[in-house]
Amino acid sequence: MEEPKSGEIVNFLKLLLRQGCTHRFSWPRIDEHGKHYQICLACGTAYEYDWSLMRRTDRLLIAPVPDGFRTGSLLH
Numbered sequence: 118m119e120e121p122k123s124g125e126i127v128n129f130l131k132l133l134l135r136q137g138c139t140h141r142f143s144w145p146r147i148d149e150h151g152k153h154y155q156i157c158l159a160c161g162t163a164y165e166y167d168w169s170l171m172r173r174t175d176r177l178l179i180a181p182v183p184d185g186f187r188t189g190s191l192l193h
Contacts, residue, residue, distance in 0.1 A: 141158045153166040
């Protein structure tokens with residue numbers, strides 16, 4: 118049986134205890150479609166970002182992954 122990763126254990130405990138993330142966000146980024154988004158540095162959840170209003174809007178279902186962070190394509 119495979120050992121769970123520490124992040125999986127923390128996420129499971131948060132779910133079990135119903136404690137949400139405090140969300141610490143990165144600087145807004147732009148995806149390949151020109152939309153702005155922010156990623157929580159603690160849990161990885163991505164949110165749409167309205168650049169003209171300078172605030173987050175809706176939660177994204179799938180977090181965009183920058184090219185340099187995709188498996189097998191790390192740039193050195």
